[in-house]
Amino acid sequence: MCSNYRPVTRSDRLLGFFGIARQPDAEPVDCWPTGLAPFIRLSQGGQRVVDSGHFGLLAHFATEVTAGRRTYNARCETVHTKPSYRDAWKRSQRCIVPVEWIYEPNWETGRSVRWKISQPGAVPLGVAGIYTRWRAPDGQESLSFSMLTCNADGHPVMARFHKPEDEKRMVVLLDPQHYADWLTGSPEEARGYFRQWQGALLAEPAALPPRGKVGTPEGPDLFAGLS
Numbered sequence: 001m002c003s004n005y006r007p008v009t010r011s012d013r014l015l016g017f018f019g020i021a022r023q024p025d026a027e028p029v030d031c032w033p034t035g036l037a038p039f040i041r042l043s044q045g046g047q048r049v050v051d052s053g054h055f056g057l058l059a060h061f062a063t064e065v066t067a068g069r070r071t072y073n074a075r076c077e078t079v080h081t082k083p084s085y086r087d088a089w090k091r092s093q094r095c096i097v098p099v100e101w102i103y104e105p106n107w108e109t110g111r112s113v114r115w116k117i118s119q120p121g122a123v124p125l126g127v128a129g130i131y132t133r134w135r136a137p138d139g140q141e142s143l144s145f146s147m148l149t150c151n152a153d154g155h156p157v158m159a160r161f162h163k164p165e166d167e168k169r170m171v172v173l174l175d176p177q178h179y180a181d182w183l184t185g186s187p188e189e190a191r192g193y194f195r196q197w198q199g200a201l202l203a204e205p206a207a208l209p210p211r212g213k214v215g216t217p218e219g220p221d222l223f224a225g226l227s
Contacts, residue, residue: 001073001104001149001162001169004114006030007037008098008124014038014050017124018098018179022050028100030209031055033072034065039145040096041131042183050098053143058134059084065136074130074146076172076194080187085146088130094190095145096179097127102171103206104161116206117157119199128172128182128193148172150194157201173197 008014009028015021018040031037033056043049056068061083074085101118102125119125131145149169152158158170172194174182182193 002102002127002147002171003072004030004032005102006100008100009038013124014098017176018050018096018126020048020050030103034068038098039129039131039143040098040183041093046184048183051143053131053145054134055146056144057084057088057130057132057146058142058144059087059132060134062134063137065142068144071146073149073169073171075169076148076150076191079130079148085130088132089187092185092187092190093131094183095129095131096174096182097129097145097147099125099127101125102127104158105163106161106203106205107163108160114206114208115161115203117201117203120202125171126174126176126179128174148194150196152196155196157203158196160203170196173199175199 006028009026011021011023011025020040035055036052037055038050039053040048040050054065054068056072057074058065058068071084079085079089101116103114103116105112106115128148129145130148131143133141133143135141148171150172152168152170155168155170159168162168174193178193182190
């Protein structure tokens with residue numbers, strides 16, 4: 001699972017690794033649940049677009065953005081049945097979350113130590129996600145998304161994280177050659193990507209920055225506007 005990560009926000013990296021660019025260009029900051037970050041989806045015309053959304057999917061029955069603090073990760077096993085996610089899944093509202101790296105808690109020392117997980121060579125990660133458009137009680141519309149997770153038992157890197165007694169989980173990572181199929185396939189076809197990542201990953205300790213240096217719900221909307 002992932003509750004904290006560094007999004008890809010620079011236009012050159014979005015273009016180079018995901019084939020899409022969007023202004024304004026921005027230096028990335030860490031994102032937490034309900035914070036705003038970019039995600040990639042298909043427009044109604046079938047074109048790939050990048051939008052800004054809240055990290056934590058807001059179902060139609062959500063009454064406030066803080067509901068996203070409980071829905072930033074969607075389990076592969078139940079995404080099609082849980083009330084918060086099933087409508088987005090049924091409608092094939094799938095997305096790719098562009099990620100520089102994710103953070104996870106390592107308990108190997110007996111206490112929680114934040115670690116950074118990334119790909120070698122500064123290559124960003126494409127995390128499988130779902131998204132939806134949400135209307136707040138005051139009528140204002142916004143987009144939101146969740147990252148999909150799968151079981152991480154036995155994974156050489158991701159099984160190292162979280163408390164020993166907790167289930168091992170990891171985000172679903174997509175190979176770039178599968179980006180198009182993930183976005184366009186049927187729900188049944190998309191389930192074929194619910195598997196552990198077999199590519200190389202790097203992991204190292206990464207202490208929290210000084211207070212006030214991470215992305216928050218009140219932070220800037222790096223990709224304002226809806227497509």
